Amino acid sequence: MVTMSDVAREAGVSVMTVSNVLNERLPVGAPTRARVLAAVEALGYEVNLTARHLRAGRTDTVALIVPSFHDYFGEVADQIAPLVEAHGRHLVLERTSASAQHEMEAVSVARLQLYDGVLLSVAGLDPEQLSRVRTSKPIVLLGERDVPDHFDHVRLANEEGARLATAHMIERGSRRILALGCTLDRTHMMTSDRRVGWEVAHRDAGLPVDDRYVVPIATYSSETARSTLLDVIASGLPFDGIFAATDVIALGAVAALASRGLRVPDDVQLAGFDNLEVSSFVPPGITSVDPNHRGVAQHAVGLLHRRMAGGDGPAEHVVAPVSLVVRGSTRGGR
Amino acid sequence: MVTMSDVAREAGVSVMTVSNVLNERLPVGAPTRARVLAAVEALGYEVNLTARHLRAGRTDTVALIVPSFHDYFGEVADQIAPLVEAHGRHLVLERTSASAQHEMEAVSVARLQLYDGVLLSVAGLDPEQLSRVRTSKPIVLLGERDVPDHFDHVRLANEEGARLATAHMIERGSRRILALGCTLDRTHMMTSDRRVGWEVAHRDAGLPVDDRYVVPIATYSSETARSTLLDVIASGLPFDGIFAATDVIALGAVAALASRGLRVPDDVQLAGFDNLEVSSFVPPGITSVDPNHRGVAQHAVGLLHRRMAGGDGPAEHVVAPVSLVVRGSTRGGR
DNA sequence: GAAGCCCGTTTTAACGATATTGTCTGCGAA
DNA sequence: TTCGCAGACAATATCGTTAAAACGGGCTTC
Numbered sequence: 007m008v009t010m011s012d013v014a015r016e017a018g019v020s021v022m023t024v025s026n027v028l029n030e031r032l033p034v035g036a037p038t039r040a041r042v043l044a045a046v047e048a049l050g051y052e053v054n055l056t057a058r059h060l061r062a063g064r065t066d067t068v069a070l071i072v073p074s075f076h077d078y079f080g081e082v083a084d085q086i087a088p089l090v091e092a093h094g095r096h097l098v099l100e101r102t103s104a105s106a107q108h109e110m111e112a113v114s115v116a117r118l119q120l121y122d123g124v125l126l127s128v129a130g131l132d133p134e135q136l137s138r139v140r141t142s143k144p145i146v147l148l149g150e151r152d153v154p155d156h157f158d159h160v161r162l163a164n165e166e167g168a169r170l171a172t173a174h175m176i177e178r179g180s181r182r183i184l185a186l187g188c189t190l191d192r193t194h195m196m197t198s199d200r201r202v203g204w205e206v207a208h209r210d211a212g213l214p215v216d217d218r219y220v221v222p223i224a225t226y227s228s229e230t231a232r233s234t235l236l237d238v239i240a241s242g243l244p245f246d247g248i249f250a251a252t253d254v255i256a257l258g259a260v261a262a263l264a265s266r267g268l269r270v271p272d273d274v275q276l277a278g279f280d281n282l283e284v285s286s287f288v289p290p291g292i293t294s295v296d297p298n299h300r301g302v303a304q305h306a307v308g309l310l311h312r313r314m315a316g317g318d319g320p321a322e323h324v325v326a327p328v329s330l331v332v333r334g335s336t337r338g339g340r
Numbered sequence: 341m342v343t344m345s346d347v348a349r350e351a352g353v354s355v356m357t358v359s360n361v362l363n364e365r366l367p368v369g370a371p372t373r374a375r376v377l378a379a380v381e382a383l384g385y386e387v388n389l390t391a392r393h394l395r396a397g398r399t400d401t402v403a404l405i406v407p408s409f410h411d412y413f414g415e416v417a418d419q420i421a422p423l424v425e426a427h428g429r430h431l432v433l434e435r436t437s438a439s440a441q442h443e444m445e446a447v448s449v450a451r452l453q454l455y456d457g458v459l460l461s462v463a464g465l466d467p468e469q470l471s472r473v474r475t476s477k478p479i480v481l482l483g484e485r486d487v488p489d490h491f492d493h494v495r496l497a498n499e500e501g502a503r504l505a506t507a508h509m510i511e512r513g514s515r516r517i518l519a520l521g522c523t524l525d526r527t528h529m530m531t532s533d534r535r536v537g538w539e540v541a542h543r544d545a546g547l548p549v550d551d552r553y554v555v556p557i558a559t560y561s562s563e564t565a566r567s568t569l570l571d572v573i574a575s576g577l578p579f580d581g582i583f584a585a586t587d588v589i590a591l592g593a594v595a596a597l598a599s600r601g602l603r604v605p606d607d608v609q610l611a612g613f614d615n616l617e618v619s620s621f622v623p624p625g626i627t628s629v630d631p632n633h634r635g636v637a638q639h640a641v642g643l644l645h646r647r648m649a650g651g652d653g654p655a656e657h658v659v660a661p662v663s664l665v666v667r668g669s670t671r672g673g674r
Numbered sequence: 675g676a677a678g679c680c681c682g683t684t685t686t687a688a689c690g691a692t693a694t695t696g697t698c699t700g701c702g703a704a
Numbered sequence: 705t706t707c708g709c710a711g712a713c714a715a716t717a718t719c720g721t722t723a724a725a726a727c728g729g730g731c732t733t734c
Contacts, residue, residue: 007476009690020714025692035712050474052450056394057690060719075421075433076617080414087409087435099409099433101421116386140384142341228621257621264623283410284618287562287591289598343720354684359722369682391720394689 008051017045028053067096068310069121071112073104073129077254078280078297082148085303086125093311095122106130110139118143123314125306128153144313146306150196158309160302160324164196164279167295167328168203169210171277172249174293174330176211178337180247180275183208185220186235186259187251197222200251200279218243223255231258239266246274253278253285256292260335276335290334302326342385351379362387401430402644403455405446407438407463411588412614412631416482419637420459427645429456440464444473452477457648459640462487478647480640484530492643494636494658498530501629501662502537503544505611506583508627508664510545512671514581514609517542519554520569520593521585531556534585534613552577557589565592573600580608587612587619590626594669610669624668636660 014021019038026032027042034042045051059065068090072079083099090097098121102108109131111117118124123144128136128151137154139145146158153159168188175183188201201220208215223234231250235258238245250256256278260270268274270290278285281296305324312319332338348355353372360366361376368376379385393399402424406413417433424431432455436442443465445451452458457478462470462485471488473479480492487493502522509517522535535554542549557568565584569592572579584590590612594604602608604624612619615630639658646653666672 007690011690021690022692022715023713026713029692031692032713033711038713050449052448054394054690055450055454056390057719058692060388060390060394060721061690061692063719069432074414075409075417076411076414080408080410083409084435087437097435098403099435101418101431101433103421114386115384116389120389228617232621257618260623261621261625283562284591284622287566287595288618288622289594291595341720345720355720356685356722357683360683363722365722367682372682388720391689392722394691394719395721395723397689 007054008049009054010051012049013042013045013051016049017041065120065122066094067098067121068123068125068314069098069100069112070125070127071100071102071109072127073102075099075101077282078252079127081282082127082299082303085299086307089303089307093307102130104129106132106135110135113139113141113145115140115142118145123310125310144310146310146313148302148306150199152194155323156321158313158321158323160306160309160326162297162302163325163328164199165203165206167279167297167330168200168249168251169207170203170328170330171279171293171295172204172207173210174332175247175249175275175277175336176207176213178271178275181213182216182245183219183247183249183275184235184238184245185249185251187223187226187231187255188220188249189222190217190220197251200249204249219245226252226254228254228258228261231255232262233258235259235262236266239268248274248276250276250278253280253282253292253294256285256294256335257288260288260292270335271337275337277330281331286331286333293333293336294331296329296331298326298328341388342383343388344385346383347376347379347385350383351375399454399456400428401432401455402457402459402648403432403434403446404459404461405434405436405443406461407436409433409435411616412586413461415616416461416633416637419633420641423637423641427641436464438463440466440469444469447473447475447479449474449476452479457644459644478644480644480647482636482640484533486528489657490655492647492655492657494640494643494660496631496636497659497662498533499537499540501613501631501664502534502583502585503541504537504662504664505613505627505629506538506541506581507544508666509581509583509609509611509670510541510547512605512609515547516550516579517553517581517583517609518569518572518579519583519585520572521557521560521565521589522554522583523556524551524554531585534583538583553579560586560588562588562592562595565589566596567592569593569596570600573602582608582610584610584612587614587616587626587628590619590628590669591622594622594626604669605671609671611664615665620665620667627667627670628665630663630665632660632662 010021010024013024024042027034027039087097125146128147128149133152133154147153148160150161150164185201185204189197191198205215223230248259250259270276277293279295281294285292285294344355344358347358358376361368361373404417421431459480462481462483467486467488481487482494484495484498519535519538523531525532539549557564582593584593604610612626612628615628619626619628
């Protein structure tokens with residue numbers, strides 16, 4: 007490996023002069039500078055980022071830590087990357103498999119040292135565990151779980167989104183709307199917040215709230231959603247609308263409905279959450295709550311950037327606004 | 341920051357003893373060992389990975405460098421992660437936006453130092469550029485572009501997959517099959533290899549090959565595919581089957597067909613490539629070539645692991661076999 | 675009883691960069 | 705002539721760790 011001192015020897019100068027030429031810290035005389043650059047070129051020298059990091063304490067790298075790489079998180083990551091790069095830093099992704107243990111390791115003191123800042127998409131850790139994190143580097147949390155107050159946090163307007171979607175279907179005639187993939191518990195998590203929105207929409211419309219219509223699912227996959235919905239259909243519970251907690255779930259619902267000959271939106275209206283790219287292409291187009299990836303990304307990176315620049319104000323808790331994208335799966339959509 | 345020498349002082353031993361306790365290199369006496377561990381606990385010491393890396397020349401980290409984080413690459417990444425972790429290493433993802441420049445930077449000497457090995461999904465670099473890469477660390481290439489012989493490389497059986505899909509539709513009655521998203525040129529890239537498979541299937545069946553049925557698209561998005569197919573329909577070119585170069589394209593095709601009232605598979609059979617998860621849920625289920633993510637991941641990680649372990653045999657060029665998953669979008673599927 | 679050896683531990687020397695301080699030269703002002 | 709000062713470069717210490725060699729005391733071995 008070619009080191010700075012190789013270059014220095016080749017150019018007949020000291021290592022610091024090489025460093026000064028390359029980093030433009032202290033001024034270097036033109037002839038010396040030229041010799042150094044020539045030597046760099048001749049030897050093909052490139053800086054050792056690890057050594058720089060050890061000495062300078064800066065990596066120019068930000069980590070985005072997500073439960074998995076696909077679907078929602080992949081899309082968010084693609085939004086975040088250019089924003090981080092706009093600040094002259096690199097973005098790397100790490101994966102936790104949504105396990106609390108992996109998330110804890112990812113924000114351990116040891117791993118945090120590798121980055122100037124971290125965006126952590128919380129899936130497994132509860133507030134109590136999070137409060138035990140020794141936060142030696144700027145961390146901004148993403149996601150729909152509750153987090154301790156002292157963390158910067160960006161989350162979606164889950165309740166409002168679910169309310170919008172449900173109210174829309176009520177307005178378009180649905181009276182028995184399943185909350186597929188939602189949960190009844192009161193922990194502030196994505197699935198319960200969205201259920202609350204579903205509930206609020208019912209109350210607002212003066213409709214009764216029937217807990218039998220809240221249908222949790224075991225895992226958040228399309229396949230589980232499909233089979234769960236088939237069970238509901240088989241049970242004979244009458245319904246004419248489905249609010250799916252995520253578009254992945256909505257997709258499973260689409261498959262289940264189609265296989266039972268139920269027409270969307272004529273027999274059953276359907277709305278999802280996440281506005282995945284596929285949702286606009288699956289006939290008849292799935293009405294979905296747009297989570298505003300760009301906005302989330304901008305808020306998150308903005309907060310992180312402020313911290314990395316040394317900002318030390320109180321932690322901010324951003325609730326990113328969402329909007330409803332109406333498509334053919336609800337009546338009146340195209 | 342708590343360092344090893346802080347721990348050493350606390351425990352009344354030298355730093356090397358601390359290191360030996362923590363890394364279990366040289367044996368340490370039980371009482372000393374206990375004192376060290378107590379000190380580690382008391383001070384909350386965690387190793388500085390950067391310093392370790394600088395000294396030991398090992399990061400225990402593998403990078404997967406992809407054009408973008410979503411869809412195909414996100415799914416592959418999720419397959420690769422556990423395999424890398426099984427070898428006791430971490431996986432991180434980086435993104436290149438499919439730009440040749442970013443790909444080149446990602447495998448620069450400087451950046452390669454940060455990892456023990458790299459999996460590079462080639463999208464922007466041509467063989468000539470790749471041959472200029474100074475390969476200071478093990479690199480395994482992924483993807484459908486041609487690459488220089490001296491690189492380990494894992495690619496899909498693109499031609500065979502396209503042939504399978506097309507032959508299947510021919511067998512089930514289609515006679516005029518669009519090759520949507522394929523290209524006519526002869527560079528060995530994904531889009532041309534898949535077109536060749538489409539062509540071979542026609543020849544095998546004794547059907548004429550009509551270049552008008554090869555329909556390239558400007559960008560590989562569902563939206564572009566949708567509008568391109570609408571143009572084809574408007575042009576009046578008669579067709580009764582579509583081989584879509586990717587499932588993302590197939591998805592756009594589904595939307596276009598639906599919006600024109602064309603029924604799948606009755607009026608038009610449709611087959612895609614990639615077997616994305618969504619493809620099994622979009623009614624009536626999209627027949628697709630399964631790219632065998634698991635197999636690709638296993639081959640790639642296997643090759644990389646061998647190199648990282650010091651293996652120095654000749655470069656291997658693996659063509660991972662693919663298979664056809666028949667669904668409702670072709671006749672006879674369910 | 676000298677030589678060798680084992681064990682547990684310390685000492686020394688890197689790894690490759692950067693921050694800080696120091697040295698030398700040349701030039702202008704007093 | 706002397707002093708001061710700035711500019712250009714060099715020397716040295718340092719970041720936190722690990723590899724390798726040195727050490728020293730007790731024990732075996734002949």
